[in-house]
Amino acid sequence: MDDTSDASQPPRIRAPRPTREWKPAPPKSAKGLATAALGVVAILIAVGLLTASTVRDGLASVGFEEGWATAGLFGIVAVFLLLFVPALKGFSCASRADRTAKIDVAEARAETAAAREQSWLAIGYTAAAAIVLIFGLFLVANEVAVGRTFFDLSLIFETFHLVGKAFWVNIEIFVIAEILVLIWGLVIAVARLAPGRAGAPVRLIATAYVDLFRGLPAIIAIYLVGFGLPLTDLPILRDMTPTMFAILALTLTYGAYVSEVYRSGIESVHWSQTAAARSLGFSHTQTLRFVVVPQAVRRIIPPLLNDFISLQKDTALVSVIGTVDAFNQAKIIASNHFNLSSVTTVAVLFVLITIPQARLVDRLIERDQKRMRAGG
Amino acid sequence: MALVEIRDVRKSYGGVVPVLNGITLDVEEHQVVCLIGPSGCGKSTLLRCINGLETIDGGEIRLHGDRVSGPGVDQDALRRDVGIVFQSFNLFPHMSVLDNITAAPVKVLGQSKAEAKERAMELLARIRLDQKAGEFPDRLSGGQQQRVAIVRALAMDPIVLLLDEITSALDPELVSEVLDIVRDLRSEGMTMVLATHEMGFAREVSSKVCFLYGGVVHEEGPPSQIFSDPRDERTRAFLQRIIEAGRL
Ligand SMILES: Nc1ncnc2c1ncn2[C@@H]1O[C@H](COP(=O)(O)OP(=O)(O)OP(=O)(O)O)[C@@H](O)[C@H]1O
Numbered sequence: 269m270d271d272t273s274d275a276s277q278p279p280r281i282r283a284p285r286p287t288r289e290w291k292p293a294p295p296k297s298a299k300g301l302a303t304a305a306l307g308v309v310a311i312l313i314a315v316g317l318l319t320a321s322t323v324r325d326g327l328a329s330v331g332f333e334e335g336w337a338t339a340g341l342f343g344i345v346a347v348f349l350l351l352f353v354p355a356l357k358g359f360s361c362a363s364r365a366d367r368t369a370k371i372d373v374a375e376a377r378a379e380t381a382a383a384r385e386q387s388w389l390a391i392g393y394t395a396a397a398a399i400v401l402i403f404g405l406f407l408v409a410n411e412v413a414v415g416r417t418f419f420d421l422s423l424i425f426e427t428f429h430l431v432g433k434a435f436w437v438n439i440e441i442f443v444i445a446e447i448l449v450l451i452w453g454l455v456i457a458v459a460r461l462a463p464g465r466a467g468a469p470v471r472l473i474a475t476a477y478v479d480l481f482r483g484l485p486a487i488i489a490i491y492l493v494g495f496g497l498p499l500t501d502l503p504i505l506r507d508m509t510p511t512m513f514a515i516l517a518l519t520l521t522y523g524a525y526v527s528e529v530y531r532s533g534i535e536s537v538h539w540s541q542t543a544a545a546r547s548l549g550f551s552h553t554q555t556l557r558f559v560v561v562p563q564a565v566r567r568i569i570p571p572l573l574n575d576f577i578s579l580q581k582d583t584a585l586v587s588v589i590g591t592v593d594a595f596n597q598a599k600i601i602a603s604n605h606f607n608l609s610s611v612t613t614v615a616v617l618f619v620l621i622t623i624p625q626a627r628l629v630d631r632l633i634e635r636d637q638k639r640m641r642a643g644g
Numbered sequence: 645m646a647l648v649e650i651r652d653v654r655k656s657y658g659g660v661v662p663v664l665n666g667i668t669l670d671v672e673e674h675q676v677v678c679l680i681g682p683s684g685c686g687k688s689t690l691l692r693c694i695n696g697l698e699t700i701d702g703g704e705i706r707l708h709g710d711r712v713s714g715p716g717v718d719q720d721a722l723r724r725d726v727g728i729v730f731q732s733f734n735l736f737p738h739m740s741v742l743d744n745i746t747a748a749p750v751k752v753l754g755q756s757k758a759e760a761k762e763r764a765m766e767l768l769a770r771i772r773l774d775q776k777a778g779e780f781p782d783r784l785s786g787g788q789q790q791r792v793a794i795v796r797a798l799a800m801d802p803i804v805l806l807l808d809e810i811t812s813a814l815d816p817e818l819v820s821e822v823l824d825i826v827r828d829l830r831s832e833g834m835t836m837v838l839a840t841h842e843m844g845f846a847r848e849v850s851s852k853v854c855f856l857y858g859g860v861v862h863e864e865g866p867p868s869q870i871f872s873d874p875r876d877e878r879t880r881a882f883l884q885r886i887i888e889a890g891r892l
């Protein structure tokens with residue numbers, strides 16, 4: 269409301285405030301931060317040079333050609349030199365800001381902001397490089413004890429085909445189990461949502477099942493199924509291979525998790541959607557099928573993929589029932605050679621297949637959050 | 645015999661006071677009945693009972709003389725004949741406008757896709773939204789969404805249409821485009837029961853106005869009488885408040 273010169277205005281009760289003088293505050297100097305950034309980069313390079321020569325000696329002792337090792341390692345340290353670029357830029361911005369602070373505050377602010385950004389950039393990358401260095405040192409410590417135990421390259425290459433072939437067993441197990449889990453989980457979820465009093469026993473059994481298999485460690489489920497069921501000597505069960513038992517056990521365990529994912533997805537669809545569908549004459553099942561589940565599926569993909577990643581990792585547990593999967597194969601090799609490098613191969617394989625899925629989950633979650641912010 | 649007969653209907657959500665405490669109401673064919681009353685008096689609850697979205701605790705509801713409340717009634721069949729439109733539209737966000745409208749005729753009534761689509765396009769053309777058939781609901785304005793929701797209910801060829809405060813969630817300038825459809829439907833003779841806070845509109849379109857209070861129909865009559873000469877104390881007080889709020 270305009271209150272400057274209206275005659276009908278009520279009388280002022282408070283005296284008008286005196287106008288306060290206002291001076292723009294110059295930015296805080298970034299000189300200290302910039303100096304620190306330069307310092308850490310310098311230390312990193314010094315340590316890097318020392319480490320490089322040690323690591324080179326270490327690599328040479330496990331049969332790496334010295335020339336390549338030297339070129340590679342000092343090359344890496346040379347890359348570290350690039351960190352001086354942001355550090356120096358930050359420093360020069362900071363000094364310029366200090367000089368202009370008295371003359372042009374806006375300019376000084378911009379320079380300071382740039383100085384901070386560049387300095388933090390240098391510090392951040394230095395920290396990352398330092399972690400890599402420390403890891404390198406750890407590998408070569410005690411005459412490359414760590415490196416030799418876990419990363420014996422010749423052994424890794426020599427046994428890769430065995431481990432790699434056995435890894436197909438893991439892939440077979442998780443691909444089939446994932447497909448079965450998708451179906452089985454939905455069956456359990458729908459059973460847990462069975463309507464009415466007649467649905468009560470179905471709900472009860474489904475709930476008991478989920479409670480049981482969520483609490484039961486996967487390794488025990490695999491053990492019981494894999495060793496127990498063949499002993500029963502029942503038809504069909506009698507003829508199943510250990511791999512099939514492994515798939516069965518993992519499906520039972522992960523079916524319980526995934527049914528919970530489905531259920532929370534289904535319950536996250538607002539009840540007004542169900543009301544709208546029912547009021548158009550859709551039955552309970554039709555409502556689930558055409559309205560609720562299609563909306564739920566979009567929301568459950570990220571948690572579902574997370575469960576799949578755990579399922580893939582848990583395929584390594586099948587070695588307890590004697591299935592020769594990648595881990596079991598690697599353990600056999602490891603005990604023959606008194607060296608764990610083949611297990612490293614398995615570890616790397618597992619990590620490699622997980623990373624794309626983990627990134628996909630991140631992307632999907634990000635997309636959903638964007639959509640939420642956009643309002644629907 | 646009235647088209648919809650509501651006899652002594654009771655409904656409680658488990659609270660101390662029942663929400664509906666013996667509602668009796670007749671809706672004749674081609675009538676437009678408006679339910680008015682303070683917030684929380686049970687207008688939405690009554691509408692939801694009529695199409696079986698809520699089960700009633702006592703009394704009975706008849707459609708064409710056939711009891712449609714209580715055990716053994718095919719609720720899905722009832723809901724095919726009684727359409728309802730909600731305050732918050734409740735369109736299916738994962739379906740296009742066209743699919744929203746054709747889903748139930750195809751899946752529930754077993755119409756062919758082509759047949760359902762033709763009818764849907766006809767209805768959309770009537771509300772001048774045929775251009776938007778392929779859009780998803782989140783790309784439409786509130787008024788457009790609500791018009792689609794009405795058309796979605798009409799595509800089932802309901803005997804009665806229930807409208808639950810269909811304009812309350814809309815910006816004022818979008819209200820009229822939705823109310824125009826209701827006017828149209830009335831002139832075609834569609835039987836409707838509507839809960840509304842738009843008193844001016846209620847006065848204009850309704851054949852009968854019912855004032856709900858304390859779980860019963862406190863006063864009912866033609867709009868001219870209810871709005872200009874309310875007999876009941878509570879009706880008068882309620883309308884007084886509405887007038888003070890500038891809504892009549
Ligand atoms: N699902 C429910 N569970 C418990 N109580 C409910 C439920 N739905 C409605 N109620 C209660 O029943 C009463 C009537 O609600 P109803 O939605 O029918 O009122 P209304 O007349 O439509 O109000 P409004 O004008 O605000 O829409 C309210 O007191 C409400 O709190």
Ligand SMILES: [Mg+2]
Nearest residue numbers: 687688808809
């Ligand atoms: Mg309501």
